[in-house]
Amino acid sequence: MNTLMNRRLVLASRPEGMSIASDFRLETVATPMPTDGEVLLRSVYLSLDPYMRGRMSDKASYADPVAINDVMVGATVCQVVESKHADFVKGEWVLAYTGWQDYGISNGEGLIKIDANVMQPSYALGILGMTGFTAYMGLLDIGQPKAGETLVVAAATGAVGATVGQIGKIKGCRVVGIAGGAEKCAYAKQTLGFDECIDHLADDFAEQLAQACDNGIDVYFENVGGKVFDAVLPLLNTGARIPVCGLISQYNATALPDGPDRMSMLVATLLIKRIKMQGFIIFDDYAPRYNEFAQQMATWLASGEIKYREDKVTGLENAPEAFLTLFNGKNFGKLVVQVNQPL
């Protein structure tokens, strides 16, 4: 086993604006071996998520940045390939946080076992993991959707957005998605069951959105920002709720946009319309409610009420290019990298 080699992607440089493939460097090093009380994990699936862009930057954020030359962080679904830990045996599936590499060592702390008989292991990175949990708590706890209300979801076919919209339908909302291009919009309506989906690439996007929301917007699930938020803002109803989950259009911005300064206008809108706008970080805010979520979501998946699409890329070496598709509109579904074959 001592010849086992570990491919890993380290952060080579901090991106200026959009991250590029050369901000990562592929290295191959000897795999460390587990000592007593440890397990050696082999990554089968790596999750790629927008929040990772924040970790590449040394701007202040909710988590420390990845250091230059350190392995990029990320959630993974792994199998135990060697165990010196009493609680784990070879072949077991676990949700781990080994990052962008083939192998990782763990003392067991934070590992969550996955029953591969009950679900596809990669789902633990998406619909039954952080992605689904984010959609569920953000929409239901902060958004408080009520039957008959209008819910607008940007990045409607993205991993979070697709789930938000489907939960909104279950709760009886009129759901209006926003997505880039005809294919995604058709998917949102035909497969996910959204009432409408507006193409943000259209010249008259704001007008189309206003038309689709003729009773205004009661809940806007914010995961995009930028011109989508600009179009949403004048349509918000009195008493609207805005869970702020992400701002993917802004993550590669290097400077604030030109003026006028609309910050006070936004606050005035919150006041005049009695709007609640609230950011959240899923496991920091809601960890104790994970089981409630997981049971409900498993039921919805089993009944077909929630549909789930993965965007699966093969090969760790392709992770940097795949990561960029989260920001250029090419990603379609929950993005996971198949790093290795299962045992």
Added chain:
Amino acid sequence: MNTLMNRRLVLASRPEGMSIASDFRLETVATPMPTDGEVLLRSVYLSLDPYMRGRMSDKASYADPVAINDVMVGATVCQVVESKHADFVKGEWVLAYTGWQDYGISNGEGLIKIDANVMQPSYALGILGMTGFTAYMGLLDIGQPKAGETLVVAAATGAVGATVGQIGKIKGCRVVGIAGGAEKCAYAKQTLGFDECIDHLADDFAEQLAQACDNGIDVYFENVGGKVFDAVLPLLNTGARIPVCGLISQYNATALPDGPDRMSMLVATLLIKRIKMQGFIIFDDYAPRYNEFAQQMATWLASGEIKYREDKVTGLENAPEAFLTLFNGKNFGKLVVQVNQPL
């Protein structure tokens, strides 16, 4: 009685920027007489409040504007001077909404009786009315202050701010006020019991605020906006709450400030720090909880835990000038106009 004359202030013009005395016009007309089922009310106290600036404008807001040549709206404490309504007798005190004039007719709808043996009637316009209720619900329901947290209150000696800060002290917060000038700051600390009060007229205001909030800010009660909010924003802690009650520094603005456009920066801050920012309009959002508030506040007033200061101006004709003091920093305490002597 037919010779009774009614002085009234009507909206003469919509202000451009800061409202001025000539935006109002004093008229004297015959007082209408009550018919069956009506009462004639004589105003003793008129409340002057920042929200009235919004009603003078025809910009979209949460309430319709006052029409040109109509009487300015406003809450009043009145006495019944003639009753043709079974539920009211001459001399009774009521909280009404007769506006900026001597007399008003009512069919009884919306009138709230005030027991002048229990409280000073003018308190119904302030600490035991909209002002106190706003402070109470905004701070406790949206702000959710916890003992040991830092609460920052702008307009610290204003009608709402003074109450917010005192409730914060009762709840065990470190309370940092912001006010204009040494006299107001001394009052906030010595009389209201704030831990600190920072003078926003000081050149190094932002630095002083940062120093006073060395553990950051957990709750910011927003009733000012502008440069105060600019100084607060970088000090907000993870999980902070911002009840948005008013934006008095912005009400006379005629255009958005120059860029850069910080709107996306604000939303990113809400996300990264998991902050809740929520506007509210007191009676729209919280009317069913008025009794809970009124009982608690009466107890606090009686025990001396909450202190209350009125800024009383005599004479309806002085209302326009007095109204301006809400915006130029000269008002100190809850602003009421004594329109007439009690019966």
